[in-house]
Amino acid sequence: MENGTTRQVRTLILGAGAAGMMCAAQAGPGCLVVDHAKKPGEKIRISGGGRCNFTNLDIRPECYLGENPHFHKSALARYTQWDFISMVSEHGIGWHEKTLGQLFCDDSARDIIEMLRAEMGPAELWLSTQLVDLRHDGTFVATLEREGRRTGVRAERLVVATGAKSIPKMGATGLAYDIARQFGHRVTETRPGLVPLTFPDGRFKPLSGVAVPARVATDRAAFDEGMLFTHRGLSGPAVLQASSYWREGEAVEIDLAPGTDLATALREGRAAQGRRALTTELARHLPQRLVAHLSETMDLSGNLGDLSDARIAALAEALGCWRLVPAGSEGYRTAEVTLGGVATDTLSSQTMESAQVPGLYFIGEAVDVTGWLGGYNFQWAWSSGWAAGQAI
Numbered sequence: 361m362e363n364g365t366t367r368q369v370r371t372l373i374l375g376a377g378a379a380g381m382m383c384a385a386q387a388g389p390g391c392l393v394v395d396h397a398k399k400p401g402e403k404i405r406i407s408g409g410g411r412c413n414f415t416n417l418d419i420r421p422e423c424y425l426g427e428n429p430h431f432h433k434s435a436l437a438r439y440t441q442w443d444f445i446s447m448v449s450e451h452g453i454g455w456h457e458k459t460l461g462q463l464f465c466d467d468s469a470r471d472i473i474e475m476l477r478a479e480m481g482p483a484e485l486w487l488s489t490q491l492v493d494l495r496h497d498g499t500f501v502a503t504l505e506r507e508g509r510r511t512g513v514r515a516e517r518l519v520v521a522t523g524a525k526s527i528p529k530m531g532a533t534g535l536a537y538d539i540a541r542q543f544g545h546r547v548t549e550t551r552p553g554l555v556p557l558t559f560p561d562g563r564f565k566p567l568s569g570v571a572v573p574a575r576v577a578t579d580r581a582a583f584d585e586g587m588l589f590t591h592r593g594l595s596g597p598a599v600l601q602a603s604s605y606w607r608e609g610e611a612v613e614i615d616l617a618p619g620t621d622l623a624t625a626l627r628e629g630r631a632a633q634g635r636r637a638l639t640t641e642l643a644r645h646l647p648q649r650l651v652a653h654l655s656e657t658m659d660l661s662g663n664l665g666d667l668s669d670a671r672i673a674a675l676a677e678a679l680g681c682w683r684l685v686p687a688g689s690e691g692y693r694t695a696e697v698t699l700g701g702v703a704t705d706t707l708s709s710q711t712m713e714s715a716q717v718p719g720l721y722f723i724g725e726a727v728d729v730t731g732w733l734g735g736y737n738f739q740w741a742w743s744s745g746w747a748a749g750q751a752i
């Protein structure tokens with residue numbers, strides 16, 4: 361009832377994003393899904409440049425970060441990328457592999473949202489709805505507000521699927537963490553992940569738009585993919601991936617010519633074209649604007665014929681191991697994900713249910729499980745949403 365009395369439902373799902381919709385699709389009748397946004401699945405809509413990189417062919421537990429490196433294994437093994445691919449195919453949605461196992465819709469990310477809405481069947485969806493209050497007296501009692509009217513909802517089960525802090529402009533909030541703390545759960549340190557790194561001194565401004573294949577390494581992981589210079593610093597897949605492993609104050613090491621033996625190339629160039637300028641030779645391996653930039657901080661003067669073996673070795677070392685200390689990252693404003701979240705030590709890895717409060721579930725990005733770039737995060741949303749939905 362919506363006139364002052366309390367409405368009874370079996371399951372209340374907070375958040376109509378990727379995980380919440382998948383959970384509702386599995387949860388069966390008596391399910392109410394609530395979101396403060398005007399539309400469901402807004403992050404799905406903008407993901408993958410509007411084509412949604414919905415999973416990856418190569419989902420492996422090692423491609424996820426979190427306090428417990430084993431927690432996510434069960435859900436990912438029970439609802440796999442192949443299960444999601446089947447669902448997508450059954451709905452007649454065309455898809456293709458772009459690179460590195462990353463699967464995208466042929467047409468539009470909206471197809472995935474429509475598919476999930478269809479899969480949700482009889483589940484009720486309340487949009488533009490705020491959670492005003494939440495209590496627990498054996499069952500969950502939520503006060504919701506929509507269109508200026510308050511409604512009490514009593515639910516046997518509560519699924520928290522409100523995501524994390526990335527891109528507040530799109531409605532991201534820390535509600536899941538507040539609810540977790542309210543019910544005695546620990547929240548691990550959160551920080552932006554898959555995020556561009558910044559150098560506020562503007563040193564890369566002249567290089568803005570230059571892209572190179574690179575190997576970007578932190579102390580904990582290295583990624584061979586594209587790197588992009590921006591007016592604020594460094595971006596591109598290799599940098600975004602590395603950013604999830606990077607900590608403030610640490611250096612990143614960049615190999616500007618991965619897979620190329622620069623020392624050999626320079627020695628061969630010296631033998632064949634001794635009068636060629638070193639910068640000309642380097643521009644055969646690196647973008648010209650990058651060579652010009654590097655020449656401001658490294659000695660790239662002279663011809664190939666002038667180079668000693670020692671100088672060639674030093675140059676190859678400098679370009680293969682370019683050490684930079686970013687000042688920071690672009691933060692939650694542009695981060696694709698939030699690292700950390702609801703601690704997994706008091707959640708069931710089979711069902712995502714709280715060990716402390718029976719009937720309470722946390723799924724998706726709210727949980728301290730974060731994937732690599734390339735469809736890994738949506739797969740976690742599908743798998744954890746499915747696991748909770750099945751248990752409900």
Ligand code: FDA
Nearest residue numbers: 375377378379396407408413522523535724725735737738
């Ligand atoms: P999600 O954020 O999807 O949903 C949470 C829902 O809860 C939202 O609908 C929100 O409105 C609602 N909510 C939040 N606070 C609330 C509150 N206080 N009250 C009520 N409702 C509330 N991943 C991937 O695998 N492939 C990709 O291509 C991309 N691309 C991508 C691009 C961009 C720009 C971003 C920001 C992120 C991606 N991601 C991605 C990451 C992916 O979008 C993310 O991991 C999932 O959407 C997480 O799903 P959840 O359902 O957990 O949260």
